[in-house]
Amino acid sequence: MLLSRSNACPNFKRWRYRGLRPDSRMVTTHKGQAFEPALKYRDLHAGPEVYSACGRLEETITRLYRQAGIKQSSSHSGGRTLAVKVLAATVDVDTVQTILGRQSLDHSKPYLTVDQETI
Numbered sequence: 001m002l003l004s005r006s007n008a009c010p011n012f013k014r015w016r017y018r019g020l021r022p023d024s025r026m027v028t029t030h031k032g033q034a035f036e037p038a039l040k041y042r043d044l045h046a047g048p049e050v051y052s053a054c055g056r057l058e059e060t061i062t063r064l065y066r067q068a069g070i071k072q073s074s075s076h077s078g079g080r081t082l083a084v085k086v087l088a089a090t091v092d093v094d095t096v097q098t099i100l101g102r103q104s105l106d107h108s109k110p111y112l113t114v115d116q117e118t119i
Contacts, residue, residue: 027057035060 028034037052058075065073083096090096 027060029056029060 035054035057037054040051040053040055042049042051061075061078062073079100083100086096086099087093
């Protein structure tokens with residue numbers, strides 16, 4: 001299950017989010033269009049898997065990090081930072097998995113390393 005504004009907050013009020021709908025895009029291209037996902041393939045311990053991802057969105061986020069002077073960052077490092085902070089605060093893997101929008105724990109495991117400094 002992907003986390004959306006409406007299921008993350010049962011008391012969702014449209015006016016509180018400046019008119020955004022639960023299905024609205026949070027990030028768009030420079031032309032205001034949605035980023036389109038593409039099918040990708042990967043091998044997991046459980047076997048091969050087909051999934052969709054937005055490579056162009058990942059490239060855009062990486063470029064924005066570079067422009068902001070943030071080194072060695074990617075779209076995944078932002079998700080990893082979020083996952084580590086939520087895990088350290090809640091110690092709840094299910095919450096991290098929901099926030100990341102992962103359906104399988106195998107997909108969340110790479111994000112769940114917490115260093116001693118964070119703890």
